[in-house]
Amino acid sequence: MKIDFTKSENELIPAIIQDNSTKNVLMLGYMNQEAIDKTLATNKVTFFSRSKNRLWTKGEESGHFLELVSIKNDCDNDTLLIRVNPIGPTCHTGSDTCWQETNNEEFGFITKLESIIKNRKENADSEKSYVASLFAKGINKIAQKVGEEAVEVVIEAKDENNDLFLSESADLLFHYLILLQAKGFQLNDVVTILKNREK
Template sequence: MKIDFTKNSDALVPAIVQDIKTNKVLMLGYMNEEAYNKTLETKKVTFFSRSKQRLWTKGEESGHFLNLVDIAVDCDNDTLLVKVNPVGPTCHTGSDTCWNEKNNSSYGFLSVLEDTIADRKNNATSEKSYVASLFEKGINKIAQKVGEEAVEVVIEAKDENNDLFLNESADLLFHYLILLQAKGYTLKDIAAVLEARHQ
């Protein structure tokens, strides 16, 4: 990997730090060649501190290290993407990230859908939605719907109609998300189980 430390007069390149599991951007620091080499050697992310004018390993005082997983350089060879497993919060303020965000996993639209389901569960109105009505009917009805949708997915998997298969799969996943919420869980909990099995 060729990194161009000569583009700036201070011989520093930006280093964007990203959590390997959640994909959240945690912070931005700067590395010179010495900091980069120390990071590779120790597997602890080390920057060049512009204020202290010295090498600085994140966590050297707090214990909140950024354990190195991978480093990639951009197409211009002058910016680094540093993927890490963080130990504790990243920001000196105690926040998970330097943008005061929670370092939670996001599953894209599925996370949006989970939030909508939780809202329907917790804020049912007089004109109840389909989701709210399922929660009102209780866990047995929700579990029954998951079973019905699972059978329909199996049936469509044996056919050649891809549209029907995808639609039934979407129905199954939708009702499964409702079942998870009814039991007090989310996709994050399922991901944690799968991750533990993977190790």
């Protein structure tokens, strides 16, 4: 790995720390060659602390280590992206990240859709909202709707109309997300089980 320390003062370069699983940015630190070497040797992320003026392994006092997964340098060879598995919170304040954010795994639009479903469940008028009306009818109706959509996906899978197949697949996923929330869960709970099976 070629790193250009000449562009920075004191031969320190920024190191962006990213959770390997959630892809969230956890913190920013600075490293010199010695810190990089120690990180690679121990598989625990070590920085050069500008305030302590020495090498500092994240978690050396708290036990909240950053277990190394990978190190990449950027196109200019003067910034590092370090993917980690964090052991406990990253920030010294006790927060998951140094931006006081929760380090939850998100799924882009699906996470937004889950939030909309939750809002409709809790706040919408069942006479005006389809989602609220399903929750009002109860778990049996929601489960029945998921079953109906699953059958329609199977039927369209045997046909040649890809547009209909994708449309029915979207309906199935949408109603499955509703069913998950009716049972008190979210997609991340299912993903966690799949990850455990991978091991």
